[in-house]
Amino acid sequence: MTNYFSSNFKLGILGGGQLGKMLLYNTRKFDIYTCVLESSNEAPCKIACDEFHLGDLMNYDDVYNFGKQVDVLTIEIENVNVNALETLEKEGVKVYPSSKSLKIIQNKAKQKLFYVDNDLPTAPFSRFAYTSEIEEAINHGGLSFPFVWKSAQFGYDGTGVKIVKAIQDLEGLPNVECIAEKLVPFKNELAVIVARNPSGETKTFPVVEMEFHPEANQVEYVICPARIPDDVAKKAEDIALKTSQAFSHVGLLAVEMFQTQDDQILINEVAPRPHNSGHQTIEASYTSQFEQHIRAILNLPLGKTDSKAGGVMVNLVGAEGFSGDVIYENIETIMKMDGVTPHIYGKKQTRPFRKMGHVTIVNEDLGEARRIAEEVKKTIKVISK
Amino acid sequence: MTNYFSSNFKLGILGGGQLGKMLLYNTRKFDIYTCVLESSNEAPCKIACDEFHLGDLMNYDDVYNFGKQVDVLTIEIENVNVNALETLEKEGVKVYPSSKSLKIIQNKAKQKLFYVDNDLPTAPFSRFAYTSEIEEAINHGGLSFPFVWKSAQFGYDGTGVKIVKAIQDLEGLPNVECIAEKLVPFKNELAVIVARNPSGETKTFPVVEMEFHPEANQVEYVICPARIPDDVAKKAEDIALKTSQAFSHVGLLAVEMFQTQDDQILINEVAPRPHNSGHQTIEASYTSQFEQHIRAILNLPLGKTDSKAGGVMVNLVGAEGFSGDVIYENIETIMKMDGVTPHIYGKKQTRPFRKMGHVTIVNEDLGEARRIAEEVKKTIKVISK
Missing domain, CATH: 3.40.50.20 (Rossmann fold)
Structure with a gap:
């Protein structure tokens, strides 16, 4: 070695x-x-x-x-x-990750087909070479509203995804390779980060729960561990593990999933690297996702993924109505709160919904961490001069 | 602000x-x-x-x-x-720290006088302008064996300190300003890191216990929290706080103390910065000593100093008999152990007792962390090619 x-x-x-x-x-x-x-x-x-x-x-x-x-x-x-x-x-x-993994993951249509081929649960979908082909499919009864339009390539954090409820919602979408995915009503969005090294040793971080901002389609809170029944958590973990194995993935694989109304788990998408849903591991876990990624790709023994305390992560995004030189208003007030650590990314310019940093809240009591997280969210404002 | x-x-x-x-x-x-x-x-x-x-x-x-x-x-x-x-x-x-603090701390004689002047407990001592004056003091009955000789300036980690049991032990010591301190039998060496910001907000990390290597006079294990009665811990904390206030210190002040056989606390020395006795805070505390130092000197609110888990720190020093290009033998074996994180300092050359890194072991159960620490110590060897 x-x-x-x-x-x-x-x-x-x-x-x-x-x-x-x-x-x-x-x-x-x-x-x-x-x-x-x-x-x-x-x-x-x-x-x-x-x-x-x-x-x-x-x-x-x-x-x-x-x-x-x-x-x-x-x-x-x-x-x-x-x-x-x-x-x-x-x-x-x-x-690490391999070109084979990346080729599949870079293209959402290929990614979805991969799940189907590997018997991994995901929402039903159709693949289209061009967005313009969707209308025809609707006219021929091959597709019905509502559905989620997703650009096959290069979409992330709200770009390249749109909920389509009527034909006019397709207007203005780029005419690119895409998928139309069934809109599945869900209770929760969950994520599990799996680490795997070339020797095949595998460890999963606890299942987290993500609360999304309704408008910006960006994660607002990540809650670790997810407040879900043990059997649902177990199911999510098993599916994440199976996904990592199907890819023969080396390094971290963040598996984002939906928990449906009837507690089925469907894979939404994966990221083959450290992920926003794992930032709270820096403060809350025995091993941070970043250390774990290094351990995995260097074929070192993987670290313990248990939590030392409950963790909640709040994304810091630019406030609406502000663009320009950034100011973190009230950052000193949140630093007074119990177990609060801000991470400032150092971007000089803010604009609405731009990811400018994140804040982690750790507490023995997860409910208390979640309460403080809301206070953090209400207090700090990413504005401009 | x-x-x-x-x-x-x-x-x-x-x-x-x-x-x-x-x-x-x-x-x-x-x-x-x-x-x-x-x-x-x-x-x-x-x-x-x-x-x-x-x-x-x-x-x-x-x-x-x-x-x-x-x-x-x-x-x-x-x-x-x-x-x-x-x-x-x-x-x-x-x-921060101020020149006034540093002037006192840089000189061990001044440091000791400062404790006396501020009614802070420390072992009795005599100050000498030159080591050569000690013999005369002994001859005149002003000093008796055994005592600890300490160079007033620039001594750390075993250099500049010698236990003197007989006159010939003075041979070879540099003829510099020094102190002769009463050798106090003690149960434990303890340390408390105090953080203080310019607004006067003050927080202490839990009392830690230090186990020294018998030969090299270097810390071998730091155990957090110290396994001592609550009233002794309280006494150590109070004295550390009082010391920080006496200095009007801003930033971190690591206060090293002796717990005597009759549970008195005597200040040994202080360090006005992040300290080896606080490395376990990176993994074990809500706020690491390094983050706390930054918060303190920038007059930001101080972070929570509680521990998330029990922590033990093991110093990684060069093994005896090896000098040259360093190898960390069995580092992968210790990385398999529960809650173990090595920190490698990146020095290319090892030599006996040179500080090459440290390893932190965190565990809900402090006894288990201490057990694993011993296993770490036995397993990893800092040797040369």
Whole structure:
């Protein structure tokens, strides 16, 4: 086994954003030499890595030339040039997650087909080469309202997803490869982060519950553990594990799921990396998701995923009506509250619903943590000067 | 109140070592702009700060010119040019800890006199301008064996301290300002870290117990909370608080104490910064000592100091008989153990008793954490290639 702690080993990270930054804290704890590729000199990862490389994550040559210099290559964002990863894998670079996983995950239609092929529960859907084909399907009775339109590629955090209740809702949507998914009424949105290392050791973090902002389609609170019956939690965990195994996934896989009205679990989508639904692990878990990702991709033993305390995460997003140089109003007031830690991402400009940071609330009593989280949410305002 | 989170505020750190590195993780969480002064380009803080400045911490001009560029100046090592700090304070830079605190703490004789002047309990001692004066004091009956010889300046981690049982033990000691302290038999060595912000808000971390290596005079285990009666813990906390107040200290003050055979508490020495006896707070506490230091010096509300779980810290020091390129033998074995996180400092060369890192063990059950800590200690070996 490679001794990562005392060799000339290099870890490469594609993407230099906030997730990368939080990942880097843990590489430094283990004294691992890191190289980051990102297209902007303003990237949060510019400091805290050993080598910062400027380049386009979607450009074959940039990714290939960067990857050739490292021993293990990972990502903090899934929109990267997968063909370059394929070549690198053939040439002996360890790429986690694999190009095979990423190819499936990058395309929502392929992702859905993968679930069906692997007998993993997901909402019924139809795939279309172009949005314009949907109308025809409706006219021929192959599709009925309401449904969820999802762009097959590059959609995240509210872009590339729309609930379609009538034909006019299709207006203005890009004419791209897409899916139309049955709108399933659900009780809860849940997520489980699974870690798996190349030796096949697997661990899951506790099931979390996500409360979404009704307008922005962004997660507002993440609650760990989810306040659901044990048998439902067990079912969600089993499905998440089965998903990770189906991908032969290495690293973290965040599996987002719906808990339906009749307590069925349906997979919504997955993310092959540290995830917003795992930020509370920094303060609440024995092992943070970031440390766990490092342990997994380096084939180290996985850390304990139990919680030390109840955790609630609040996303800090730009307030409506404010754009410009950011101010975190009342941040000092929330720092007085019990077990509250803000994480500020350092973006200089705010705009409505822009993700500017997150706040974690930990407490022995989860109900109390949730109560304080609401107070945090009401108190801090991300506005502009 | 300054809004540190969205201004052009700059924090300066004197010293670029391991403590600084762990401090920087937390400045990044709050997106605080940091400048570090250190004399070596190999410093662990070289990456993760916004600006790295090369310079000598003991040189007036280097410290002054660096300090002029920042708004708040702190330290991660106490051996810095205090005269420069005094000038900076006069010119409006906020220096925490203050030059006044540092002047007293840098000199062990002054430190001891400070305790006496402030009615703080400490072992009886005599001060000598030169070690050579001690023999005369013995001859005149002013001092008797055994006693502890301590160099007044620049002693830490076993250097500058010697137990003197007979006259020949004085041989080879440097002829410097020093103290001779009564050797007090004690049950336990304890420590309390006190945080205090400029507004006077004060919080203490739980009392910890330190087990020293018999030969190297280095801490081997730190156990949090200390396994001592509540009334003894209360006494230690009160004395630590009183010490912090006597200094009007801002930032962290780690107060090391002896618990005597008859349960008296005597102050041994203090460190005005994050301290080895607080490393377990990273994993075990609601707020780590590093986050707390940042909160304190920026006059932010202090974080909760309770523990989420029992914590034991094991120092990783170079094994006897090995010098050269370091190898962490069996590190993967300890990472399999329950709740174990290694922190590797990244020093390339090991030598006997050199501090190379630390390992934290967290567990709901402190006894179990202590048991695992012993297993960690027996398993991992810091050796050379």
